Amino acid sequence: MARSALLNVMVQAVRKAGRGLTRDFGEVENLQVSLKGPGDFVSAADKRSEQVLYEELKKARPAFGFLMEERGEVVGTDENHRWVVDPLDGTTNFLHGIPAFAISVALERAGVPVAGVIYNPVTDELYTAERGGGAFVNDRRLRVAARREMPDCVIATGIPHLGRGDHGAYLGELRQVMANCAGIRRVGSAALDLAYVAAGRFDGFWERGLSPWDTSAGWLMVKEAGGFVSDIDGKERVHETRTIVAGNEEIHRQLLATLARARG
Numbered sequence: 001m002a003r004s005a006l007l008n009v010m011v012q013a014v015r016k017a018g019r020g021l022t023r024d025f026g027e028v029e030n031l032q033v034s035l036k037g038p039g040d041f042v043s044a045a046d047k048r049s050e051q052v053l054y055e056e057l058k059k060a061r062p063a064f065g066f067l068m069e070e071r072g073e074v075v076g077t078d079e080n081h082r083w084v085v086d087p088l089d090g091t092t093n094f095l096h097g098i099p100a101f102a103i104s105v106a107l108e109r110a111g112v113p114v115a116g117v118i119y120n121p122v123t124d125e126l127y128t129a130e131r132g133g134g135a136f137v138n139d140r141r142l143r144v145a146a147r148r149e150m151p152d153c154v155i156a157t158g159i160p161h162l163g164r165g166d167h168g169a170y171l172g173e174l175r176q177v178m179a180n181c182a183g184i185r186r187v188g189s190a191a192l193d194l195a196y197v198a199a200g201r202f203d204g205f206w207e208r209g210l211s212p213w214d215t216s217a218g219w220l221m222v223k224e225a226g227g228f229v230s231d232i233d234g235k236e237r238v239h240e241t242r243t244i245v246a247g248n249e250e251i252h253r254q255l256l257a258t259l260a261r262a263r264g
C-alpha cells in the first residue's frame with residue numbers, strides 16, 4: 001500500500017496526538033473538564049490533541065486552512081485546501097474511561113474530502129483513505145459488508161445528548177430501524193461508526209446533528225471501501241444538512257427508505 005506524502009503527514013500527526021490522548025486517558029480523573037452546553041463536554045485532552053494536530057499539519061503545509069472542533073476556522077492563504085480536524089471524537093466515552101474514541105482528520109480540496117485518517121490510539125487501529133486509492137486499516141484493504149437485507153444487518157447510530165432539540169425525531173427513526181434490522185449499536189464516536197461501516201463491521205449507519213469534523217474523513221473512508229454515503233434525503237449535502245446515512249449500495253437505499261417512513 002503506497003501512501004502519498006500528504007497522507008504520511010496526516011498519519012504522523014494523528015500518531016503523535018494519539019500518544020498524548022493515551023497518556024491523558026490513563027489519568028482521566030485529573031483532567032480539566034468543562035461544558036460547552038448541557039451534556040456537551042470538552043477537556044484538556046481535546047485541546048492538547050488539537051494543538052498537536054494543528055502544529056504538525058501547519059508545519060507540513062503552512063498555506064492550508066483549518067476547520068477544527070474546538071478552535072473553529074483558521075483561514076489559510078491556499079483557499080482550495082483545508083484540514084478538517086476532530087481531535088477527540090468520543091469525548092464522553094473518553095471521560096468515562098470507555099476505550100472507544102478516535103482522532104479524525106480529513107483533507108478537503110475545494111470542499112471535497114480527498115484524504116482521511118481515523119485513529120483509535122487504544123486499539124492502534126489506523127484507518128486511512130485517499131480518493132481513488134481505496135481505504136485501509138493499518139495495511140489491510142477495507143470493503144463494506146455484503147449483506148443485502150435489513151433483517152440481517154447491524155445498524156449503528158448516534159443518540160442526541162442532553163440539551164439537543166431533536167430527541168423526538170430520533171425516537172421515530174429508532175423505532176422504524178429497530179423494527180427492521182437485526183440490531184442497533186451506539187458506539188459514541190461517529191468517526192469510528194463510519195470506519196466500522198468501511199470495515200464491514202457495521203452494515204449501516206445514520207445520524208443527525210453531526211459536524212464536518214465528525215464525518216469528513218469517515219465519508220471518504222466508506223466511499224473508498226465501496227460504500228454509499230449521503231445525507232438523510234439521499235443527496236450529497238452531508239455537511240450542509242448535518243445528516244449522514246451510510247452502507248453498501250443496497251443497505252444505504254433500504255436505510256434511507258426506512259428513515260423516510262419514520263418521517264411519514
Ligand code: IPD
Nearest residue numbers: 088089090091092158188189190
Ligand atoms: C460526538 C460523537 C458522538 C456523536 C455526537 C458527536 P465528540 O463527537 O461523534 O458519537 O453522537 O453527536 O458530537 O463531541 O465526542 O467529538
Ligand code: CA
Nearest residue numbers: 041042069091
Ligand atoms: Ca465535542
Ligand code: CA
Nearest residue numbers: 086089090214
Ligand atoms: Ca466529534
Ligand code: CA
Nearest residue numbers: 069086088089
Ligand atoms: Ca471532538
